[in-house]
Amino acid sequence: MQTLYALLRLFREYIVFTLLTGLSLFLIANNNSAPVQVLRSFSILTFASFQSGSNQIANLFTSAQDAQTLRDVNVALMEEVMQLRQLRQENLELRRKIGFRERVSYPLVPAEIIGKNLSLGQNMITIDAGSDDSVGVNMPVINEHGLVGKIIATTAGYAIAQLALHRDFRATAKVKRSRIDGIIAWDEGDMLILKNIDKTADIIPGDTIVTSEYSNIYPSEIMIGVIRSIGPGGGGYFDRILVEPRVNFASLERVFVMRYRSSSQRSHLEETMFPDEDER
Template sequence: MAGPVSKLRTQTFQPWIALLFAVILSFALMATDKTTANSVARQHAFDIIAFVAKPFSVIPAALHLASENERLRFENTQLRLASIAAEEAMRENVRLQRLLDFREKSGFRLKAAQVIARQPVPGVNSILIDIGREDNLTTDMAVITDHGLVGKTVQVGDHSAVVQVLIDRNLGAAVLLTKCRANGVTYWEGGYHLLLENIPSTAAVRLGEQVITSGMDGIFPAGIAVGEVTQVDKNEPSLFLQVEIQPAVNFTRLEEVFVVLDSPEIIPSP
């Protein structure tokens, strides 16, 4: 009789005893949590668990692969754009610094303007700039860059102006060849080069000779670079030379220009 009762008591108390052991052991582990022995044991346990868990770590990585790829592609695009923007900012900085230097040294009273539009209609080449009457602009004002002559203002609004550029059939500038001192007038017949008229065939025009404005047209101040001679043709029995010049300004890459508000009597040579 005592046997089954004793067995039942043992079975009843077994879980309680086990729980007591578990609780005591748990608190003992908590109390020794920071000890070296515990840390070492835990490190080994962690190594084993890490070894077992390692193959499973591939699963979340694989599941996240698509989103990770997308995120990286997005970041790559962002970085590329940022890099382009930084390069562009650097180039702009260099360009603006050069323009600033030019503005200070030119001797002209200049007004800076941004090119906001181009009119690439054949034969009618003009650009739109972002300053106008409010900035004291009038028609027939010379427009230049640090490289040379661009053209002149032809229409002026309150806050914008149309600039007729040198490579336009209806615009010519009085120029001077710096070496042979011959005077002429530019004209344009298409392409990216200018032609000179009224240069006498006796003039000793040389290739590479600089061409500047002479100021004789009453619009463009004297001394502004126009270009350099790239070709000279003597057409017998004509009394004039056919001179081709490469403009100093690249008209396809105009971004900032200056409008000459007024100029001093003596204009420095470029």
């Protein structure tokens, strides 16, 4: 009992304040006089305004959180779309290459390009396939679009290929439509030139150029490119038959090495007899 009395004495101010506040609210709620009604309306409006402001602040934070969540979801969806597009492109490329391999009659060794030297006419690539993969010197290098070049050096696991855009590149070629034979070589930039063609030959811009059956390094009918322009030359030949390669060398990433071996005896004989027009 003494403890209860001590607590009442200790908190008597709070107890009195609570009782008086409750009594005041009771009297205000049950009093219909004009001043009390004004006070009651003011209290209600004040409380409503405070509650509305609190709700707006809460909604502001909620909207900011929702916006951030939507941004995160949008970024994730964009990344997923990009991955799906990349997978689709790889799938289409794989289908093209599978179909291409089925059309080629010689065994092919697939390879990734791991190094490029594309400067001053010394255009070469390094691939991740070598003698352990049955890759040898002078084997043709192609992709699904056409002729890329040939192998000029190998190790057990790697090989270097000379591109058709190399200044020493030569290949016997022909116009597919009219069967006119010539020599294809690098001209400058990303263009090739078809040489040793008589002025009376049946060739026109748009003609397709392929490797010929007279080549000792490249099988016949490999796509090389398309004639873009024909310029007049001296003597009995055209000197500026420009050919645009079908292969896009700037974006080249993967190639195939054709396991097609040239005849060393024929190569030696032709290099001896025709040193200026050999397939180098």
